[in-house]
Amino acid sequence: MQIVKDEGPITGEQIAERLNLTRATLRPDLAILTMSGFLDARPRVGYFYSGKSGNQLLGEHLSKLMVRDYKSVPVVCQDEMSVYDAICTMFLEDVGTLFVVKEGGILTGVLSRKDLLKSSMGNQALQNIPVGVAMTRMPNIVTCGLEETLLTAATKLIRNQVDALPVVKEPEKGDGLEVVGRITKTTITKVFVEMGQGTSV
Amino acid sequence: MQIVKDEGPITGEQIAERLNLTRATLRPDLAILTMSGFLDARPRVGYFYSGKSGNQLLGEHLSKLMVRDYKSVPVVCQDEMSVYDAICTMFLEDVGTLFVVKEGGILTGVLSRKDLLKSSMGNQALQNIPVGVAMTRMPNIVTCGLEETLLTAATKLIRNQVDALPVVKEPEKGDGLEVVGRITKTTITKVFVEMGQGTSV
Numbered sequence: 100m101q102i103v104k105d106e107g108p109i110t111g112e113q114i115a116e117r118l119n120l121t122r123a124t125l126r127p128d129l130a131i132l133t134m135s136g137f138l139d140a141r142p143r144v145g146y147f148y149s150g151k152s153g154n155q156l157l158g159e160h161l162s163k164l165m166v167r168d169y170k171s172v173p174v175v176c177q178d179e180m181s182v183y184d185a186i187c188t189m190f191l192e193d194v195g196t197l198f199v200v201k202e203g204g205i206l207t208g209v210l211s212r213k214d215l216l217k218s219s220m221g222n223q224a225l226q227n228i229p230v231g232v233a234m235t236r237m238p239n240i241v242t243c244g245l246e247e248t249l250l251t252a253a254t255k256l257i258r259n260q261v262d263a264l265p266v267v268k269e270p271e272k273g274d275g276l277e278v279v280g281r282i283t284k285t286t287i288t289k290v291f292v293e294m295g296q297g298t299s300v
Numbered sequence: 301m302q303i304v305k306d307e308g309p310i311t312g313e314q315i316a317e318r319l320n321l322t323r324a325t326l327r328p329d330l331a332i333l334t335m336s337g338f339l340d341a342r343p344r345v346g347y348f349y350s351g352k353s354g355n356q357l358l359g360e361h362l363s364k365l366m367v368r369d370y371k372s373v374p375v376v377c378q379d380e381m382s383v384y385d386a387i388c389t390m391f392l393e394d395v396g397t398l399f400v401v402k403e404g405g406i407l408t409g410v411l412s413r414k415d416l417l418k419s420s421m422g423n424q425a426l427q428n429i430p431v432g433v434a435m436t437r438m439p440n441i442v443t444c445g446l447e448e449t450l451l452t453a454a455t456k457l458i459r460n461q462v463d464a465l466p467v468v469k470e471p472e473k474g475d476g477l478e479v480v481g482r483i484t485k486t487t488i489t490k491v492f493v494e495m496g497q498g499t500s501v
C-alpha cells in the first residue's frame with residue numbers, strides 16, 4: 100500500500116518487482132486491497148491509492164442506513180394542552196420528547212424534558228401553563244426527512260444538542276411539514292447495539 | 301460461499317471444479333473471502349465457512365471501543381441538595397443526569413430528568429424536596445466499569461431504559477463504588493457520527 104501511495108498509478112508488475120515477488124504471488128493481495136476499497140485499479144493504467152481508510156469504509160457502510168427504516172412512531176399533542184398533562188403523556192407514552200401539531204399533523208413545536216423542567220422552575224402551577232408557551236416553535240426546529248441517512252440525523256442531534264428529531268414530509272395538501280416519525284439518541288444507541296450483535300440491516 | 305457453506309471443508313480445487321473455473325482464476329476470490337473473515341482456510345483441509353457475516357465482522361470492530369477511552373466527566377451533587385438546585389445544576393452543567401455521591405466520590409444515587417419531572421408534578425415546592433428523595437438509590441443503579449466495551453455499556457443503556465451510566469471503580473480505601481466518569485446515549489451517538497466521518501479510533 101505504501102508503494103502504491105507513493106508511486107501510484109503503478110502496474111502490478113512494477114509493484115511485484117519492487118517487492119521481489121512474482122506477479123502471481125502478489126495477485127491475491129492486490130485483489131484483496133482493491134476489493135476492500137483501499138486501492139483502486141484501472142485497466143491499462145495500474146493501481147492507485149483510493150485514499151480511503153478502513154474507517155472511511157465503515158462510514159460507507161453506515162451511510163446506507165436510512166431514516167425511513169429506523170424511525171419510530173411520533174408521540175404528539177396539541178398546543179392548548181397543559182404542561183402538567185404533557186408531563187403525564189411523556190410518562191404514559193415513555194418518551195422524552197413530544198411533538199406539538201395542529202390539524203393534519205402539521206408540526207408547530209417540539210417539547211423536550213428540558214423545556215418542561217424549565218417550566219417547572221417557575222412559580223406558576225403547571226396545570227395553568229399551556230404547552231404552547233414552553234415549547235420550541237417553528238421555524239426554530241431541527242427536522243429530518245425520510246430519505247436522509249441515519250448518519251445525517253445523528254449529526255443533527257449532536258450539532259444542535261437535542262435528544263430527538265421529528266421526521267417530516269410535505270403534506271398532501273396545504274403548507275407546513277407533516278410529522279411522520281421520530282429519530283432519537285435512543286434510536287442511534289439501539290442501532291449501535293444491533294451492529295455489535297451483527298443483527299442490523 | 302454457498303458451496304463452502306454446504307460442503308465445507310472443501311479444497312480450492314474442488315470449488316474450482318464445481319464452478320468450471322481454473323484454480324488460478326478462483327484464487328484471488330478465495331483469498332478475499334478468507335482475509336475478510338467470511339471463510340476460514342486450513343492447510344491440507346480446505347476452506348470452511350467461518351459463520352461470520354459482514355455484520356459480525358463490523359461487530360468485532362465495535363467491540364474494540366472501550367469505556368475508558370470514551371467516558372466523559374461526571375457531574376455530581378450531594379443528597380441534601382434541593383431538587384430545585386439540582387435542576388439548576390443540570391442546566392448550568394448542560395447534562396441530563398446527575399450522580400449523587402457521598403465523601404470520597406462514592407456513588408449513592410442517580411438523578412435523571414425523569415426523576416426531577418416526577419418530583420415537579422407533586423404539590424410540594426421544589427426548594428423543599430431533597431435530592432435524596434427523588435433519586436434512584438444504590439443498589440438499584442446500573443453502572444459500568446472502565447474496562448468494559450462501549451458496546452456493553454450501550455446494551456445496558458437500552459436494556460435498562462436509562463439515559464446515562466456512571467462509570468465506577470473500586471475506591472482506594474473503604475467500601476462502595478467511586479464515580480470516575482459517565483457514558484450516555486449522547487456518547488454513543490457521537491461515536492456513531494465519528495464512525496461515519498471515518499475519524500473514530
